[in-house]
Structure formats: C-alpha cells, structure tokens
Amino acid sequence: MADEPKKPERENQSVLDDIGALAKGLKTTLGEYFSPQVTTEYPEEKSPRSERYRGRHYLRRYDNGLERCIGCELCAAACPVGCILVIAAENSDENRVSPGERYAKTYEINMLRCIFCGYCEEACPVQAIVLGPEYELSDTSREKFIYTKEKLLEPLPPDVQARLDSRPHPDPLPPAGEGKT
Ligand code: SF4
Numbered sequence: 001m002a003d004e005p006k007k008p009e010r011e012n013q014s015v016l017d018d019i020g021a022l023a024k025g026l027k028t029t030l031g032e033y034f035s036p037q038v039t040t041e042y043p044e045e046k047s048p049r050s051e052r053y054r055g056r057h058y059l060r061r062y063d064n065g066l067e068r069c070i071g072c073e074l075c076a077a078a079c080p081v082g083c084i085l086v087i088a089a090e091n092s093d094e095n096r097v098s099p100g101e102r103y104a105k106t107y108e109i110n111m112l113r114c115i116f117c118g119y120c121e122e123a124c125p126v127q128a129i130v131l132g133p134e135y136e137l138s139d140t141s142r143e144k145f146i147y148t149k150e151k152l153l154e155p156l157p158p159d160v161q162a163r164l165d166s167r168p169h170p171d172p173l174p175p176a177g178e179g180k181t
C-alpha cells in the first residue's frame with residue numbers, strides 16, 4: 001500500500017490548486033476586459049439592421065410634391081390582417097393631389113394590427129407605400145397607433161431613401177408632365 005502524503009505536502013498541494021484556480025479566473029476576467037466591447041449603448045447607439053428590415057411605414061411623394069398614392073386600394077386588399085383603410089377621391093384641375101385620376105383622401109394604418117409582412121409595399125403599383133427601418137413604435141394610447149395619412153407622409157429618413165435609391169429597378173414614372181421621380 002502506497003504511503004499517504006504527509007500533512008505539509010497536502011497543504012502545499014492545496015495552495016497550488018488555489019493559485020491555479022485564481023490564475024484561471026483572472027485569465028478569463030482579463031481576456032474579457034481586453035476583448036472588443038460588444039455592448040451597444042442604446043438608445044444613443046443602435047445596432048445595424050438588415051437592409052431588408054421592415055419597420056414603420058411611409059407614404060412617398062414625387063419630387064414635384066404630388067402624392068404617389070393613387071387610391072387604388074391594392075395595398076389594403078393585399079394586407080393579410082386588414083389594417084389599412086383607403087378612401088379614395090377624384091382629382092380635379094382645381095385640386096390635384098396625385099398624378100392619377102384618384103388620390104387617397106383617407107389613408108390609415110392600424111399599427112397595432114400590422115404584422116410588418118411588407119405585402120402592402122409589394123402590392124403598390126407606384127411604390128407609394130414603403131416600410132422603413134424604424135422599430136421604436138411604442139406610444140401612450142391606442143389611438144396614437146392609428147397612423148394617419150399626414151403622419152405617413154412625413155419626410156423619408158435618409159436611410160430609407162438610400163435603400164430605395166439602391167434598388168435595381170428604378171421607380172415607375174408618373175404620367176407625362178405630372179410628376180417625376
Ligand atoms: S406590412 Fe403587412 S400587415 Fe402591415 S400594413 Fe402592410 S400588408 Fe398589412
């Protein structure tokens with residue numbers, strides 16, 4: 001039978017094990033300390049979103065100020081949850097709002113029901129409705145989640161415009177003389 005280590009030897013071994021464990025822990029701590037920082041200082045900093053991220057909606061205008069939306073309601077028909085309301089009205093020479101025969105007198109999206117599928121954007125024949133990258137959509141009442149036409153017509157943020165500009169196919173042109181992209 002092998003001799004048992006003497007008491008001082010066992011204590012020395014125990015101290016060496018403790019120092020080894022301490023060094024191992026310190027190695028982990030120092031490794032993390034000097035590794036690149038991954039914490040994002042939200043909300044000052046925002047993590048990058050995919051180019052195809054679908055967030056808040058916008059309605060677009062042509063460069064001459066006319067609204068792109070022609071009130072065709074294709075977006076409302078394509079919406080799987082029925083959260084778009086379009087009520088169209090006729091354009092007239094005295095009140096021309098869009099290049100087409102009609103324009104959207106009322107355009108509303110219930111953002112509480114929207115599932116951000118992007119079908120409305122795909123269905124629109126004149127690329128009037130687009131989804132941008134904005135995802136901070138919290139608010140203080142249910143009513144504020146009904147996005148009205150006025151809110152949807154707010155100027156496009158630069159990153160949304162850049163995304164549109166980078167598309168392989170240019171925007172469709174409006175009828176001659178009534179607008180341009
Ligand atoms: S993103 Fe989808 S759910 Fe939301 S309004 Fe458009 S079609 Fe409807």
Ligand code: SF4
Nearest residue numbers: 069070072073075124
């Ligand atoms: S946003 Fe597009 S699809 Fe929807 S009503 Fe206007 S033109 Fe038609």
